[in-house]
Amino acid sequence: MGRWEPNARGRLEQAALELYVERGYDETTVAEIAKRAGLTERTFFRHYADKREVLxxxxxxxxxxxxxxxxxxxxxxxxxxxxxxxxxxxxxxxxxxxxxxxxxxxxxxxxxxxxxxxxxxxxxxxxxxxxxxxxxxxxxxxxxxxxxxxxxxxxxxxxxxxxxxxxxxxxxxxxxxxxxxxxxxxxxxxxxxx
Amino acid sequence: MGRWEPNARGRLEQAALELYVERGYDETTVAEIAKRAGLTERTFFRHYADKREVLxxxxxxxxxxxxxxxxxxxxxxxxxxxxxxxxxxxxxxxxxxxxxxxxxxxxxxxxxxxxxxxxxxxxxxxxxxxxxxxxxxxxxxxxxxxxxxxxxxxxxxxxxxxxxxxxxxxxxxxxxxxxxxxxxxxxxxxxxxx
DNA sequence: AGGGTGATGACAGGAACTGACATCGCTCCT
DNA sequence: AGGAGCGATGTCAGTTCCTGTCATCACCCT
Incomplete structure (x- = not known):
């Protein structure tokens, strides 16, 4: 799973919702969301202005x-x-x-x-x-x-x-x-x- | 102006509004607000939960x-x-x-x-x-x-x-x-x- | 005078976000 | 085919917000 997997935004949104449900919003880190989506923290912030917007x-x-x-x-x-x-x-x-x-x-x-x-x-x-x-x-x-x-x-x-x-x-x-x-x-x- | 000047909250609110007006909210740092009020950043956060709440x-x-x-x-x-x-x-x-x-x-x-x-x-x-x-x-x-x-x-x-x-x-x-x-x-x- | 109490200071550290630059994969042009 | 261009991603350094912890100070009570 290198770069260029399609639908990065969709993966980020799903990973974020899952993690927010599993362990709570405060206890979830942007790096964790990105990792579950197969991306990096920096890329998360290219798709969403902040940790809230992804929802x-x-x-x-x-x-x-x-x-x-x-x-x-x-x-x-x-x-x-x-x-x-x-x-x-x-x-x-x-x-x-x-x-x-x-x-x-x-x-x-x-x-x-x-x-x-x-x-x-x-x-x-x-x-x-x-x-x-x-x-x-x-x-x-x-x-x-x-x-x-x-x-x-x-x-x-x-x-x-x-x-x-x-x-x-x-x-x-x-x-x-x-x-x-x-x-x-x-x-x-x-x-x-x- | 040591510790114990009265009305710390009032000073913080006034300093914050002044600075937000003068240079904008984003360009104002909590440390600057606290300094203008004669306090420290840590004390700001004891009076207000975050940088927004002071308004x-x-x-x-x-x-x-x-x-x-x-x-x-x-x-x-x-x-x-x-x-x-x-x-x-x-x-x-x-x-x-x-x-x-x-x-x-x-x-x-x-x-x-x-x-x-x-x-x-x-x-x-x-x-x-x-x-x-x-x-x-x-x-x-x-x-x-x-x-x-x-x-x-x-x-x-x-x-x-x-x-x-x-x-x-x-x-x-x-x-x-x-x-x-x-x-x-x-x-x-x-x-x-x- | 001395202890208790509440507000403040000092310090360390995590996490959110940003800027700058390098790298990669695809597409198009010749 | 080969290279140029381009958009998406990775890497890294840095600032700011915010929190936990412990020490320190001013005041009050006895």
């Missing part, structure tokens, strides 16, 4: 998914409906990845540094949604607030989807789209006032 | 302010109204600190690591609001969503208050409470749907 390689596709879905919504759709469409698309993307998402989220939840990184990724998503809404003619501060609201729903729905009790009957597992709809409805209730 | 010494009082205000709202007030009261209290706290807030926020905006830290502080505030709402009998996921919504309004209002154009006539400067009300109203509009 967030998929952030870009989620970003595009949100932006595209908001842009693709009917021109006369209200901001909240464009966001609802984007959230549905996001839920679909996670459809068959619950176990992976669970393992990964467990690592993140166990470490504040990783939570910080996740939060800035979500903030970036929020800003992207706001930008896409502005392109649809939504003015500030409405666009930013709608973006924040959308991410709030995403966070809550994702958390509930990940942490729902396991059902012995696989068919009874609720999928993320259900939690998204439930959370969005609840947000409307709670912001409406009396 | 967030005031987070605790904001936390208490939010929790207390939510708890103090009339028992029959809707969640969104309890949050509105908390936001008003927060706006009052910043009343005479706009210039300080501006300088500090400029440093944070210029650096992703600091933005991450700020985001996790705000997430902690959101969770605290949700907890206070649950004590008022608000069920999940409504409590969490209301907490997130409250922080979203706070973020947007704070940003607009900080970045509003300077008026030659001091009296024309809008205060944060106005931005809070405006943002909260806009959130209601944008989440209401058609």
């Amino acid at each position: 967030f390689g998929g952030a870009g596709v989620l970003h595009d998914l949100f932006v595209d879905a908001v842009a693709a919504a009917p021109a006369d759709a209200a901001p909240i409906d464009a966001i609802a469409a984007a959230l549905d698309a996001a839920a679909g993307m996670f459809q068959d990845r619950r176990e992976f998402a669970r393992r990964r989220q467990g690592v993140i939840t166990a470490n504040p540094e990783l939570q910080e990184r996740e939060l800035i990724k979500l903030a970036s998503l929020s800003a992207a949604i706001a930008g896409a809404l502005r392109l649809r003619g939504v003015a500030e501060p409405g666009a930013s607030l709608a973006g924040e609201a959308g991410i709030a729903v995403f966070k809550v729905a994702f958390d509930r989807w990940i942490n729902q009790p396991d059902q012995s009957d696989q068919a009874e597992q609720r999928d993320m789209a259900q939690f998204v709809r439930e959370s969005l409805a609840e947000l409307k209730v709670v912001t409406a006032g009396v | 967030f010494g005031g987070a605790g009082v904001l936390h208490d302010l939010f929790v207390d205000a939510v708890a103090a709202a009339p028992a029959d007030a809707a969640p969104i109204d309890a949050i509105a009261a908390a936001l008003d209290a927060a706006a009052g706290m910043f009343q005479d600190r706009r210039e300080f807030a501006r300088r500090r926020q400029g440093v944070i905006t210029a650096n992703p690591e600091l933005q991450e830290r700020e985001l996790i502080k705000l997430a902690s505030l959101s969770a605290a609001i949700a907890g206070a709402l649950r004590l008022r009998g608000v069920a999940e996921p409504g409590a969490s969503l209301a907490g997130e919504a409250g922080i979203a309004v706070f973020k947007v209002a704070f940003d607009r208050w900080i970045n509003q154009p300077d008026q030659s006539d001091q009296a024309e400067q809008r205060d944060m409470a106005q931005f809070v009300r405006e943002s909260l109203a806009e959130l209601k509009v944008v989440t209401a749907g058609v």
Whole structure:
């Protein structure tokens, strides 16, 4: 296994997740991740800016998914409906990845540094949604607030989807789209006032 | 200036902000901060967990302010109204600190690591609001969503208050409470749907 | 005066990250 | 075929963040 094995990034991401799960984020060294991936520490830092970033390689596709879905919504759709469409698309993307998402989220939840990184990724998503809404003619501060609201729903729905009790009957597992709809409805209730 | 000069934390916070403003966060070393405060690097880390935390010494009082205000709202007030009261209290706290807030926020905006830290502080505030709402009998996921919504309004209002154009006539400067009300109203509009 | 206590200093060291330069494998051009 | 070019990787040295450990100092209490 010399140089030039293909898919260095994929190997690094898998090695990192494995080690973070096995022994914890703090107790894992970048040199160890690189070694398990058959690379050196220096090469790790050529692929990822830091030790945290290796867990967030998929952030870009989620970003595009949100932006595209908001842009693709009917021109006369209200901001909240464009966001609802984007959230549905996001839920679909996670459809068959619950176990992976669970393992990964467990690592993140166990470490504040990783939570910080996740939060800035979500903030970036929020800003992207706001930008896409502005392109649809939504003015500030409405666009930013709608973006924040959308991410709030995403966070809550994702958390509930990940942490729902396991059902012995696989068919009874609720999928993320259900939690998204439930959370969005609840947000409307709670912001409406009396 | 031997040991035992009083208010070590205050000196560290002031020295850090000054240096972060003067030469940037990345270009400032913890040893330099400690030296300006008349202390050593090791002592810096006894007062603050890391180089970022020194900018967030005031987070605790904001936390208490939010929790207390939510708890103090009339028992029959809707969640969104309890949050509105908390936001008003927060706006009052910043009343005479706009210039300080501006300088500090400029440093944070210029650096992703600091933005991450700020985001996790705000997430902690959101969770605290949700907890206070649950004590008022608000069920999940409504409590969490209301907490997130409250922080979203706070973020947007704070940003607009900080970045509003300077008026030659001091009296024309809008205060944060106005931005809070405006943002909260806009959130209601944008989440209401058609 | 002397002991206790809490804050600080001094020192060593690990790990994260960066810059500079060498090396390797592939591709393209002639 | 052979070499030039190029991008990915390896090697090494160095800085900074952060931590553990132990000594030292100022104050307080008796």
